[in-house]
Amino acid sequence: MVIGLNFRTAPVAIRERFWISENRRCEALVQLSRAEGIDEIVVLATCNRTEFLLWANDATLASNSVLRFLTAEYDLRLCEWKHFYRLLNEAALLHIFRVASSLDSMVIGEPQIIAQVKGAWQLAQKVGTTGRFLDAVLQKGLTVSKKVRNETAIGNAAISIPYAAVETARQLFGSLEGRKVLLLGAGKMSELSARCLANHGAKSVCVINRTLAHAADLAGKLGGVAIPFEERWRHLVEADIVISSTSCPHTILSREEAEIIARQRNGRPLCLVDIAVPRDIDPAVREVDGIFLYDIDDLEKVVKHNAGEREAAAADAQKIVLAEAKGFRSKLLAERVVPTIVALRQRLDGICRQELEVFRREHGPFSKDQDQVLDAVASRITQRIAGSLARELKELPEKLEQEQLTQAVQRLFHLETTETALAGTTH
Numbered sequence: 001m002v003i004g005l006n007f008r009t010a011p012v013a014i015r016e017r018f019w020i021s022e023n024r025r026c027e028a029l030v031q032l033s034r035a036e037g038i039d040e041i042v043v044l045a046t047c048n049r050t051e052f053l054l055w056a057n058d059a060t061l062a063s064n065s066v067l068r069f070l071t072a073e074y075d076l077r078l079c080e081w082k083h084f085y086r087l088l089n090e091a092a093l094l095h096i097f098r099v100a101s102s103l104d105s106m107v108i109g110e111p112q113i114i115a116q117v118k119g120a121w122q123l124a125q126k127v128g129t130t131g132r133f134l135d136a137v138l139q140k141g142l143t144v145s146k147k148v149r150n151e152t153a154i155g156n157a158a159i160s161i162p163y164a165a166v167e168t169a170r171q172l173f174g175s176l177e178g179r180k181v182l183l184l185g186a187g188k189m190s191e192l193s194a195r196c197l198a199n200h201g202a203k204s205v206c207v208i209n210r211t212l213a214h215a216a217d218l219a220g221k222l223g224g225v226a227i228p229f230e231e232r233w234r235h236l237v238e239a240d241i242v243i244s245s246t247s248c249p250h251t252i253l254s255r256e257e258a259e260i261i262a263r264q265r266n267g268r269p270l271c272l273v274d275i276a277v278p279r280d281i282d283p284a285v286r287e288v289d290g291i292f293l294y295d296i297d298d299l300e301k302v303v304k305h306n307a308g309e310r311e312a313a314a315a316d317a318q319k320i321v322l323a324e325a326k327g328f329r330s331k332l333l334a335e336r337v338v339p340t341i342v343a344l345r346q347r348l349d350g351i352c353r354q355e356l357e358v359f360r361r362e363h364g365p366f367s368k369d370q371d372q373v374l375d376a377v378a379s380r381i382t383q384r385i386a387g388s389l390a391r392e393l394k395e396l397p398e399k400l401e402q403e404q405l406t407q408a409v410q411r412l413f414h415l416e417t418t419e420t421a422l423a424g425t426t427h
Helices: 022-033 059-074 078-083 089-100 112-127 132-151 161-173 188-199 212-222 229-238 255-265 283-287 307-336 338-363 368-395 399-412
Strands: 002-006 038-045 049-056 085-087 180-184 204-209 225-228 241-244 270-274 291-295
Touching: 002 059, 002 089, 022 038, 022 059, 022 112, 038 059, 038 112, 038 132, 049 059, 049 089, 049 132, 085 089, 089 112, 089 132, 089 307, 112 132, 132 307, 161 188, 161 241, 161 270, 161 291, 180 188, 180 229, 188 204, 188 212, 188 241, 204 212, 204 229, 212 225, 225 229, 229 255, 255 270, 255 283, 255 291, 283 291, 338 368, 338 399, 368 399
Parallel strands: 180 204, 180 241, 204 225, 241 270, 270 291
Antiparallel strands: 002 049, 002 085, 038 049
């Protein structure tokens, strides 16, 4: 099951409200893993999506648990629930594979999502909120992603968010030759943006980060200079292009501050590209003369460049994803009934042992060879019955039919299985 919102269902103003910061993801994982209906959970939070990937023993309870979490921690209002999607079973599996293969990205084919999915999975494993089922789903998702990139042109046609940021600056200035660049934030997106700008002629790069050591590390890679965060105002006045991508939970540049900067620039235009979520720059800065602000939603217009080529590659990739999802769903359904099959075999073994003991008392004693023959016959009976039922359970094409037969087998043979044996079922 997947519950979440993304750039298609919610504008950045909504996405930033429900974005879960890195230092809160562990807490969210632990809290939700203990909630009703949820067996396993991964939290994926990027600038374009916040998603809860779930293995749920009760879809309704799990959905309500996520709703309660978002209401308590992020002040979710009922009218905002419309921005969230709730995907079950095959739809959820296909969605996860599409996300990992960058088919659900703002920039189709962008490579960053692979690392983001891996990071979300690794964090959940570290915290201990994934298990047999989500581990299998995420592993398969990354394998499908690799296959898509190897067998289609999806990666060749991709442009990145940093590239879109550069194109936005080019539309404003024309040539970027000799333009002064200021990076607010020292993360990967800032680095990629700076390299794209350098490839188009920008030369001077200043890096500002709250942790000066991090700014110095990135500045060293880019051949730029690191600036203490407290000195950012002077350099904002001098810059031509500002790329802002911090992890700050609140804005770091207000309209009032932007007005002061604009007055000191004496009419020189300033391009601000805010690719952070939550946003670093107050949207009201757009109203300041001489300052041109673009956020992550504005960049979506730019990524339509080469859309035809990307769409053709995406169509090929979609065929692979659909086929892989269908095949893996069958395997997953088969895996779900394994605990019931194991319990059934143990139950049949127990019945045969009891009957053999009665038979030996009534008709024995038997020789060693005769005892071995009796044991072998009993074992074959167990294997035939368990094997036949196992094939029926595993090969049923529809989840509902499988659940009904599984529950019937459990009732008929009085099987005691854990909740995990029925993980993923809905009631």
